[in-house]
Amino acid sequence: MSPIPSTCKAAVLTRPGSPLEITDVQIPDKLEPDALLVKIERATLCGTDVHVRDGAVSPRSDGTYPPIILGHEMTGRIVRFGAGPRADSIGQPLAEGDRIVWSHGMCGRCANCVIEHQPTLCTNRRRYSSESCRQYPYLTGAFAEYGYVYPTSGRIRVPDEISDDVASASSCALRTVVQGFERLGPVAGHHTVVVQGSGPLGLFALAMAVSSNPSQVIVIGGPANRLELAREWGASHCIDVTQVVDSQERLSIVRDLTAGRGADVVIDMAGFPSAFSEGMELLRSGGRYLVVGQAHTRTVPFNPTDIVLKQATLIGSRSAGIAHYWRALEFLRQHRTRFQWDRMISRTYPLADVNAAFDDMAAGKEIKPVISMAR
Known part of the structure; x- marks a missing residue:
């Protein structure tokens, strides 16, 4: 694999109602135990992303708007492991270069996670598209060339039969x-x-x-x-x-x-x-x-x-746990001959044109647009 740079390009929201800014964001040189660094291949655009950009939905429960990298539907290839097991959330082995999808960081220690088995109601959840990209671990959104997988984030290896675009869409909409x-x-x-x-x-x-x-x-x-x-x-x-x-x-x-x-x-x-x-x-x-x-x-x-x-x-019903990410990928794999999943992917935009993708989706021109991180 190519050497990992010290910074990467990302689409950053600095204030509601303003266009995203393509800027350089730091890549963490050290990872927390059980965290991962991935090179994001594709990220699909969710309607929630549009609402956050436009100010209709706050990215944080306290209503503040730090500079954030938007996007939470993504697939990427592992480029670095933090200390810990090299396996996904169902025990499948992982290696550098493997494709994964990953969840928000559910704590696994609160009453909703442990007693009620409702991780989507986790009271200590670390969410993507909500933490400042000026603070460690920086890369906490999908519209960036690299991404940080929280130590408590579930992660699932993507089956070979599923394309990056469709796998990315599965990591929010389908799950x-x-x-x-x-x-x-x-x-x-x-x-x-x-x-x-x-x-x-x-x-x-x-x-x-x-x-x-x-x-x-x-x-x-x-x-x-x-x-x-x-x-x-x-x-x-x-x-x-x-x-x-x-x-x-x-x-x-x-x-x-x-x-x-x-x-x-x-x-x-x-x-x-x-x-x-x-x-x-x-x-x-x-x-x-x-x-x-x-x-x-x-x-x-x-x-x-x-x-x-x-x-x-x-x-x-709100969001999903990591089991649903796996079931979503399995549903895609098992039914790939019955449904042409790629028909949902309406258009691919380079990262530099991310604002055009947002505008086109807001106007109803797109079903599921894709942001490509390839330069």
């Missing part, structure tokens, strides 16, 4: 969907599933739903190119929100498709506040509603009596 489906429970052959949203979360949710062979899967979203891919991946029906703009009309279509009952399972991956109220209407009595796409500070009209009268089950 989040995997945990959501785990919390949701089984989807049966007679069920109708409605997926709200046709972005990466919605498309991965569609693929997981279709793989369970339900009676039908209805996707509500847009624009047209995303719905075209949804049909290719097995959506029974697609409702384009740019064409069917009234929520009551969309409800009527779903009712017609379900003999008036509504959906057995509704999955909110939309990211729009109004989707929640609409999803509750789409749900049949006794149905289950998985909510993943709601991450904002807005309130929406909702009468909790609906939960009682419908005897509905509401399920929230």
Whole structure:
């Protein structure tokens, strides 16, 4: 491998609402025990990254904005090990040059990690895209030529059959969907599933739903190119929100498709506040509603009596643990002939053009854009 330089290029956010700045960031010359240094190959752009850049979401719980490297969906090759075992989180051996995906740093010592087995609620989590790139370990975001893997971060070796681009997308969007489906429970052959949203979360949710062979899967979203891919991946029906703009009309279509009952399972991956109220209407009595796409500070009209009268089950799901990263990669590997995963990757941008990627995604021009670190 090439010698490791002392600095590397990274896309840094210095204040909300401003473009990212391509600047030199220090590469740590010493690693904590069990930490890794990786050369990032690819990083995919998440909608959350856009919200953080634009100031809609704070990168830190205290609301501050230090200079941070954005991005949390990435794959890279190991170039240096800290002291400790050279194996991934499921015991597979690791060596320099191996490709991995990795999680946020869950402490493994708090009540949520140890007692409740809910690492995504870790009270001491070290998050990517939240720590200052001016302080050690510096490289705590995806949009950089090198990345630091926290000692407490899970890490999984990427199967040879999975491309860098798709593996990167799996490390946020798909692993989040995997945990959501785990919390949701089984989807049966007679069920109708409605997926709200046709972005990466919605498309991965569609693929997981279709793989369970339900009676039908209805996707509500847009624009047209995303719905075209949804049909290719097995959506029974697609409702384009740019064409069917009234929520009551969309409800009527779903009712017609379900003999008036509504959906057995509704999955909110939309990211729009109004989707929640609409999803509750789409749900049949006794149905289950998985909510993943709601991450904002807005309130929406909702009468909790609906939960009682419908005897509905509401399920929230946030992020994922390292087991879900592995399951996401396995899902990609096992179903790679059924779904053309690369069809979700809409365009590749060099690191120098990272702001164009953000703008295009914000404008709905992209499904899952990729940032390439190759110079």
